Amino acid sequence: MRELGPNEIIFILAAVRWTLLLSLVAFLGGALGGALVALARTSEFKWLRLAANGYIKLFQGTPLLMQLFLAFFVPGLFGWSVDPWTAAALGLSLHASAFLGEIWRGAIEVVPRGQWEAATSLGLRYTPKMALIIVPQAIRIAIPPTIGFLVQLIKGTSLASIIGFVELTRAAQVINNATFRPFTIFALVALVYFLICWPLSAYSKRMERKLLVAAR
Amino acid sequence: MSYEFDFASVFEAWPELLHGLINSLVLSAAAMAIGMIVAVAGALGKTSGPKWLVWIIDGYIELIRNTPFLIQIFMIYFGLPSLGLKFSSNTAALIALVVNVGAYGIEIIRAGIESIQKGQVEAGKSLGMRPLQIFRYIILKPAIQAIYPSLTSQFILLMLNSSVCSVIAATELTAIAGDIQSRTFRSFEVYFIVTCMYLGLSIFFWTAFAAIERTFLRKPTR
Numbered sequence: 116m117r118e119l120g121p122n123e124i125i126f127i128l129a130a131v132r133w134t135l136l137l138s139l140v141a142f143l144g145g146a147l148g149g150a151l152v153a154l155a156r157t158s159e160f161k162w163l164r165l166a167a168n169g170y171i172k173l174f175q176g177t178p179l180l181m182q183l184f185l186a187f188f189v190p191g192l193f194g195w196s197v198d199p200w201t202a203a204a205l206g207l208s209l210h211a212s213a214f215l216g217e218i219w220r221g222a223i224e225v226v227p228r229g230q231w232e233a234a235t236s237l238g239l240r241y242t243p244k245m246a247l248i249i250v251p252q253a254i255r256i257a258i259p260p261t262i263g264f265l266v267q268l269i270k271g272t273s274l275a276s277i278i279g280f281v282e283l284t285r286a287a288q289v290i291n292n293a294t295f296r297p298f299t300i301f302a303l304v305a306l307v308y309f310l311i312c313w314p315l316s317a318y319s320k321r322m323e324r325k326l327l328v329a330a331r
Numbered sequence: 332m333s334y335e336f337d338f339a340s341v342f343e344a345w346p347e348l349l350h351g352l353i354n355s356l357v358l359s360a361a362a363m364a365i366g367m368i369v370a371v372a373g374a375l376g377k378t379s380g381p382k383w384l385v386w387i388i389d390g391y392i393e394l395i396r397n398t399p400f401l402i403q404i405f406m407i408y409f410g411l412p413s414l415g416l417k418f419s420s421n422t423a424a425l426i427a428l429v430v431n432v433g434a435y436g437i438e439i440i441r442a443g444i445e446s447i448q449k450g451q452v453e454a455g456k457s458l459g460m461r462p463l464q465i466f467r468y469i470i471l472k473p474a475i476q477a478i479y480p481s482l483t484s485q486f487i488l489l490m491l492n493s494s495v496c497s498v499i500a501a502t503e504l505t506a507i508a509g510d511i512q513s514r515t516f517r518s519f520e521v522y523f524i525v526t527c528m529y530l531g532l533s534i535f536f537w538t539a540f541a542a543i544e545r546t547f548l549r550k551p552t553r
Contacts, residue, residue: 172533172534173530175533176487176491176529176530176533176534176537177491177526177529177530177533178491178492178494178495178505178526178529179491180494180495180497180505181494181505181522181525181526181529182526184518184522184526185519185522185523185526188518188519188522189519191334191518191519192334192519193334194334266396266397270397270398270399270400271399273399273401273402274399274401274495276401277401277498284399284401284402284405287405288405291409296413297405297406297409297410297412297413298406298409298410298411298413298414301402301405301406301409301410302406302410304402305394305398305402305403305406308397308398308399308402309393309394309397309398312396312397312398313393313397316393316396316397
């Protein structure tokens with residue numbers, strides 16, 4: 116059995132970079148997908164709205180763990196073998212697309228009807244109307260819940276450990292299997308997650324309160 | 332696509348899958364029920380307790396909300412035994428879910444408590460309502476109306492989250508899926524079917540909760 120020394124601690128802490136990188140990739144992928152889902156969800160075509168709604172429900176109605184398993188196994192059906200990193204990045208991006216899509220749909224719909232009508236009556240087509248009038252107003256409303264979801268996503272990356280991607284949680288398990296000091300190791304890892312997530316949560320809460328004051 | 336699907340060997344295991352499904356439901360329902368006791372106690376402590384208690388409750392909420400559920404399970408199942416607290420995997424799963432949902436539940440229940448307005452209780456009294464009537468129509472029903480949507484979606488999140496309990500081999504649906512997978516090597520088929528089962532549960536609860544809300548909790552139209 117190995118001792119839990121500085122090298123082991125450093126091994127765990129160094130794995131934070133994979134947690135952060137996976138979160139970043141999933142968030143960027145999710146932002147891209149989420150924008151499309153939100154636009155589809157608020158589109159004037161019924162079939163687009165229905166398709167986007169189905170996509171959202173599919174991801175909100177199944178466990179993230181299952182989504183990651185399927186992201187790992189589905190490409191295999193087509194003969195592409197993916198490594199855990201690709202599967203995790205893909206699964207979390209698709210997951211984030213659904214949730215961000217739903218959050219941003221809400222933000223788009225909160226923009227008062229009159230703004231849409233005013234933009235249309237000024238003769239703006241869809242793209243300039245969305246880009247110049249609707250989205251800039253929606254973004255302000257969307258920031259607090261988006262950051263709130265980012266916290267969920269960062270916590271969600273810990274599940275990538277189950278499909279074998281070595282990020283913070285997996286690194287902790289590896290060291291725990293060698294040193295068997297579960298209490299110390301998982302407390303340390305919990306603290307690291309807390310230090311990443313708590314400032315974001317606090318920021319999101321503060322922004323939300325500010326918006327509430329502004330709306331009064 | 333050269334892959335040959337083999338759903339039959341997974342369907343053969345349907346009694347196990349059904350068993351896992353029921354276990355997941357029982358685990359989620361039990362965790363929700365106990366979690367609500369934690370949430371009500373926490374919300375009461377937060378709204379009317381001494382300052383030190385409020386700090387402790389806030390600390391608990393922030394700690395749980397800002398760490399992954401997976402780490403919370405590991406802490407309870409692997410970490411606590413070194414302090415002399417040892418649980419079976421199903422008990423550890425239940426405790427982890429209760430601790431987790433309790434933290435989210437406190438803020439929901441607190442919002443319900445704060446939605447009760449003192450002026451309305453007084454209005455009820457002056458209309459000659461009996462105390463039981465006041466409790467039922469002025470305190471309980473509006474409070475339930477206020478928290479019902481968040482509470483029911485919290486339950487569905489809890490149910491989906493319970494799949495993570497498979498990592499400590501609690502005997503719920505995802506762990507059963509893992510067993511079947513390691514026996515049949517039909518990874519895609521197993522996880523596809525189990526994902527559909529979870530989706531079925533979510534759709535069932537979305538529909539049922541919405542129907543209950545329409546039937547019993549309709550707000551008076553102005």
